[in-house]
Amino acid sequence: MTQPAARSRHIPVLGREVLISLQPREGGIYVDATFGAGGYSRAILETPQTRVIGIDRDRTAIAGGFELVDRSNGRLTLIEDRFSNLAEVCSAQGVTSVDGIVMDIGVSSMQLDEAARGFSFRADGPLDMRMGQEGPTAADVIATASEADLANIIYIFGEERHSRAIARAIVVARKQEPIASTRALADLVSKIVRTKPGDIHPATRTFQGLRIFVNGELDELHLALAAAEQVLKPGGRLVVVSFHSLEDRIVKNFFNERAKASGGSRHQPEATIAAPSFIILTKRPVTAQEDEVAANPRARSAKLRAAERTDAPHHAAGGLPGWPTLDTVMRGG
Incomplete structure (x- = not known):
């Protein structure tokens, strides 16, 4: 703390x-x-x-x-x-x-700096990413979500154009052993996403996508x-x-x-x-x-x-976008 x-x-x-x-x-x-x-x-x-x-x-x-x-x-x-x-x-x-x-909006500096929270790939820790104390972790999503759902999560919330290749690699790797740490996921993504010196870390967008998804941000x-x-x-x-x-x-x-x-x-x-x-x-x-x-x-x-x-009444609430949700993905729906 x-x-x-x-x-x-x-x-x-x-x-x-x-x-x-x-x-x-x-x-x-x-x-x-x-x-x-x-x-x-x-x-x-x-x-x-x-x-x-x-x-x-x-x-x-x-x-x-x-x-x-x-x-x-x-x-x-x-x-x-x-x-x-x-x-x-x-x-x-x-x-x-x-x-x-x-x-x-988004993850705080305190959360990023604490390796045990699993938000950052810069220090090894459990693949958690939850802002609160409840619900499935990022490791649970990695272990459970289908290849199609993983690709959608990483593409929609991480804006990662290599999302399909990353999802495919995750599904292959998790059959061998669970992907339970930030370093394990970051290393896996780094083998797929190639970057040049000065670019952001290759796992940045994947981690962003998972974090936003896990927390329904x-x-x-x-x-x-x-x-x-x-x-x-x-x-x-x-x-x-x-x-x-x-x-x-x-x-x-x-x-x-x-x-x-x-x-x-x-x-x-x-x-x-x-x-x-x-x-x-x-x-x-x-x-x-x-x-x-x-x-x-x-x-x-x-x-x-x-x-x-203004002093006008508030507008009628609209529906939420139809992107993947944690409940449906974890249920396999």
Whole structure:
């Protein structure tokens, strides 16, 4: 577990830009939907009389934030839960609307740095990848999923063009012995994906795809954005920091859809037209400055998008994309 002293030095990616976009006001109520090391919460709490509800599905992150809870004099509440449940979390705290929500999507630096969590191929560890403490691990998926499902997972969520060859190699290798460690999987992928000096590690996209799939991260994001729309008060702001194109595309599309009137068409002119529920604040995504990238290379891929809630009712929730899910793949469905 990360020690409090180390956590207090944690500087969140695009922290300065998040505060500029969020504009926390005195006495406001905010949700840090992906608490992590608490960097955004700590910055918001510097505004007098603010209250923060911090959410994280990772029990280690929640436990590591207890010191900040103690120092906040009751202004920080930490909840172990998925950020897609942020509306229910707020309701359970007696909060019906909030002034702002910040989300930092994806795996945290703490999770990547801890080999035992199995997120990174840079240090050998069990092939786990779970952000929470429940459900099948990445090793379980590797051992159970069909070749077709593995190829789809790696292609859709990892954007890896060699996904079929990697899936085929996994199926052949697992017949000999279980693929249970990060190094075993990384070594296998490295034999298939050839890279040039200076390129990303050959296993990067495969690990990304498995991690996103195991944690249902893109479905979680879809649901969390819709939940944020429900609980933000008029004038409240939603700020999202993402780290790869799949996440950023979901956020961009959500904001674009909610920022324009939608509903009726020439085929269904009687349909009710939904008024825009957000005003987009970032016409282009905000990216890290050179000094931040030099201090934290992870910031290089970060993109921030922000929008402000209007007084229009929230839009009807849409269905989730039809990509593979953990339940169906593990059932062989």
